Amino acid sequence: MKTQLPLPRLTAALGLLLAGATLLTPSARASEGTVIAKPGGAPIATELPLEVAVLTKAPNVPPPIGRKHPAKVVVNLEVKEVTQRLADGVEYTFWTFGGEVPGLFIRVREGDVVEFHLNNHPSSKMPHNIDLHAVTGAGGGAASSFTAPGHSSQFTFTALNSGLFVYHCATAPVPMHISNGMYGLILVEPKEGLPPADREYYVMQGDLYTQGATNESGLQAFDNVKAMDERPTYVVFNGSVGSLVGDKALQAKVGEVVRLYFGVGGPNLTSSFHVIGEIFDRVWTEGGMKHVQENVQTTMVPAGGSAIVEFKVEVPGTFILVDHSLSRAFNKGALGMLKVTGPENRRLYSGKEIDEVYLGQQSAAGSAASTREAQLVAQKAEAIAKNPEIANITKDIQLERGKKVFLSACFACHLQEGQGLPGVFPPLAGSDYLKADKERAVRTVLKGLSGPITVNGKPYNNVMPPQEFTDDQVADVLTYVMNSWGNASGSVSSDEVKRIRRAGQ
Numbered sequence: 001m002k003t004q005l006p007l008p009r010l011t012a013a014l015g016l017l018l019a020g021a022t023l024l025t026p027s028a029r030a031s032e033g034t035v036i037a038k039p040g041g042a043p044i045a046t047e048l049p050l051e052v053a054v055l056t057k058a059p060n061v062p063p064p065i066g067r068k069h070p071a072k073v074v075v076n077l078e079v080k081e082v083t084q085r086l087a088d089g090v091e092y093t094f095w096t097f098g099g100e101v102p103g104l105f106i107r108v109r110e111g112d113v114v115e116f117h118l119n120n121h122p123s124s125k126m127p128h129n130i131d132l133h134a135v136t137g138a139g140g141g142a143a144s145s146f147t148a149p150g151h152s153s154q155f156t157f158t159a160l161n162s163g164l165f166v167y168h169c170a171t172a173p174v175p176m177h178i179s180n181g182m183y184g185l186i187l188v189e190p191k192e193g194l195p196p197a198d199r200e201y202y203v204m205q206g207d208l209y210t211q212g213a214t215n216e217s218g219l220q221a222f223d224n225v226k227a228m229d230e231r232p233t234y235v236v237f238n239g240s241v242g243s244l245v246g247d248k249a250l251q252a253k254v255g256e257v258v259r260l261y262f263g264v265g266g267p268n269l270t271s272s273f274h275v276i277g278e279i280f281d282r283v284w285t286e287g288g289m290k291h292v293q294e295n296v297q298t299t300m301v302p303a304g305g306s307a308i309v310e311f312k313v314e315v316p317g318t319f320i321l322v323d324h325s326l327s328r329a330f331n332k333g334a335l336g337m338l339k340v341t342g343p344e345n346r347r348l349y350s351g352k353e354i355d356e357v358y359l360g361q362q363s364a365a366g367s368a369a370s371t372r373e374a375q376l377v378a379q380k381a382e383a384i385a386k387n388p389e390i391a392n393i394t395k396d397i398q399l400e401r402g403k404k405v406f407l408s409a410c411f412a413c414h415l416q417e418g419q420g421l422p423g424v425f426p427p428l429a430g431s432d433y434l435k436a437d438k439e440r441a442v443r444t445v446l447k448g449l450s451g452p453i454t455v456n457g458k459p460y461n462n463v464m465p466p467q468e469f470t471d472d473q474v475a476d477v478l479t480y481v482m483n484s485w486g487n488a489s490g491s492v493s494s495d496e497v498k499r500i501r502r503a504g505q
């Protein structure tokens with residue numbers, strides 16, 4: 001932070017500090033070290049013109065600011081948990097800022113007052129927050145932005161320092177939230193702006209830890225042991241293997257100046273960022289605006305850090321972006337492409353391309369084969385699911401599992417044949433109460449039931465305690481009950497249980 005501030009900025013900064021002080025009451029500490037702020041900080045008053053920030057998905061960057069004066073900039077960022085492709089045939093449940101990994105790119109100007117709205121989608125399972133390294137204030141906004149699913153938080157900060165800054169979720173367990181995709185970049189342009197470039201792109205590296213080995217197919221879960229050991233199964237650019245390869249490669253024309261806003265979300269690895277076949281004419285090292293290094297081959301970018309690299313492309317070809325810790329590039333995914341088109345310049349370079357040697361499995365043909373394989377695997381799964389014989393077997397398995405749950409708990413009161421005990425435990429066999437309302441039956445098992453009810457015309461007024469089972473077990477036992485002893489009233493899926501459990505919280 002600078003020591004001498006012009007008066008309006010100083011008051012704004014003071015306001016922020018004071019707001020921060022009142023926000024962080026000791027009672028506002030949540031479990032697992034996450035600090036939650038209570039609402040009540042007075043919004044920073046400002047007479048500045050209002051603007052809504054343009055946010056972009058990687059590899060796109062919002063247009064340069066162009067303004068010559070500060071503004072109040074409103075940022076609306078939505079947190080969403082989404083299951084999508086990590087590699088061919090490999091799926092992962094990402095936690096995202098804006099439905100994308102990395103999170104949407106934010107661009108403001110030094111001196112802007114940023115009114116930040118963090119909206120956590122109702123379908124999220126986790127609370128999340130945001131720590132922007134561009135913020136001067138406790139937690140970088142984390143405490144003030146802690147947001148439960150289906151809620152939205154607002155806080156305001158003044159962008160005092162220009163630079164390219166990482167933002168990330170800082171909710172416990174923080175490494176897991178970051179690894180799952182919760183990181184992005186915010187560029188605070190210096191007052192005088194940045195020199196123009198012909199192409200600006202957004203690339204961000206992250207490390208992932210899956211329970212399966214690298215390239216093991218299917219939906220993969222987070223592996224905390226591998227994360228603690230810093231042994232990633234994937235190291236990727238822009239959220240997935242191959243996100244910048246083939247027809248998704250970055251594009252440029254001979255003679256253009258290409259600028260990359262490069263960041264590392266981590267959570268753990270630093271990047272030795274390099275573009276094979278190019279030399280960075282200029283590097284704003286560590287994302288700071290003051291010192292521009294020239295003629296750099298590889299720039300070191302720390303976890304939670306950034307760099308701006310810029311180079312003029314003189315010859316056509318495919319230039320490969322890598323983390324020069326090369327096993328990460330060739331075996332774990334940290335590889336992208338910049339395709340430069342235009343006339344050859346044989347005086348500078350003879351022009352023989354070496355794509356195949358460098359790309360191995362990730363060449364266009366290899367990638368197409370993997371995609372086809374993934375499609376066939378999906379087709380096979382679909383065909384199996386549609387086969388009535390297999391559907392019946394699946395249901396039979398569910399009934400047997402449900403029976404085990406019933407015999408481990410419910411039967412103690414409702415008795416083996418679901419007949420119940422007159423006046424004490426209502427019957428489940430032939431129960432009109434059960435048949436009438438499936439959701440109510442799910443709630444009964446999850447939360448218990450007490451007070452007067454009528455089953456098959458007979459009154460009961462007793463207490464059923466909540467049953468401690470997983471969503472699958474609740475689905476299985478109710479499906480079993482609904483299809484036993486003459487009952488024929490359908491089935492319950494574990495997704496329905498999950499939804500009802502969440503709605504009841």
Ligand SMILES: [Cu+2]
Binds near residue numbers: 095129171177
């Ligand atoms: Cu989070």
